[in-house]
Amino acid sequence: MKFTIEQIKAEHQKVKSGADFPNYIQAIKKLGVSYYIVSVADGGVDYFDQENSSVSTRGKDDGVRSISGIVNLDQFKTRLKLHQQGGTDYLTFYSDCVDNGVEGWKMDLNAMTCTYFDTEGTEILVEKIPG
Secondary structure, three states, rough: OOHHHHHHHHHHHHOOOHHHHHHHHHHHHHHHHOEEEEEEOOEEEEEOOOOHHHHHHHOOOOOOOOOOOOOOOHHHHHHHHHHOOOOOOOOHHHHHHHHOOOOOOOOOOOOOOOEOOOOOOOOOEEEOHHH
């Protein structure tokens, strides 16, 4: 594995809002991250390289969030856009996911897509990653 959690965390510290996100993606891609999967429920992130080896982090608060079982896609898109424009921080975005039925997302740094999914693992939104 070419990258460490410490390297990823160092890059993540530079992200203050969704507006900083494209630079973060480029930085961790250069480290060798192929894709990563975020779990909103426990705050965990699993980072994978090209060989499918992985390193993981877990949320800071040890708590498990109860994700709404009802997807409100229109409201989520509104909140996502606000976040991407720098209008909310990461923790607020997590709350928006919880409230709108988003269990997590997969960031594919090869295809440059972000796929959001619900509690059943069903894809609910796929976006191109800018940059």
